[in-house]
Amino acid sequence: MSCPASTADENVPTLVYGRPGKDDAIEPVSYGMVVSLSSMPLNDLADQNGTLLITETANNGAQGSYNPQPFRLDGKVVPYDGMAIGWNTSNSFPTPQTEWMTRLAFRNTSQGNFGGQTLGRHNLVNNAIMADGSLRHISAPDAKVKIQRGRPSGIWNVEATFYPLFYEEGAAEAAPSP
Secondary structure, three states, rough: OOOOOOOHOOOOOEEEOOOOOOOOOEEEOOEEEEEEEEEOOHHEEOOOOOEEEEEOOOOOHHOOOOOOOEEEOOOOOOOOOOOEEEEEEEEOOOOOOOOOOEEEEOOOOOOOOOOOOOOOEEOOOOEEEHHHHHHEEEEEHHHEEEEOOOEEEHOOOOOOOOOOOOOOOHHHHOOOOO
């Protein structure tokens, strides 16, 4: 899962093992998954076709990407977080105050400036995979989280059909850190 257009600093070195006929190896990964969907059965999503699951990401603010919530261990920033797409208010779950998604591979967005002419990995877009497996292009303004009735909507809707209030206010603070 490495895009040929990604730069070395955007990639997360990942151990790949157990491939028939190939040795274990460290390979670059330049895509990330929305953390709040990482353990959710996709069939439980309210809108699989409209919910973004995986897209191109940048590690630790590489290329000036937006990363206001870097992963930390014992108070220190860990070297790799580019495989996880989080929220500007939490790495785990959105809150009613959430405005942006993080670690998307859009250049020079470190201050939350996701204008229409912001460069992605492929000119003005990044490739994305929706929860139903369909492909889509996203542009920098798509990083904006639209909140309706206190919940994210549009491509960042992580609402499950069986548990529509799993990200009530305070849930992000109560959730375990990734």
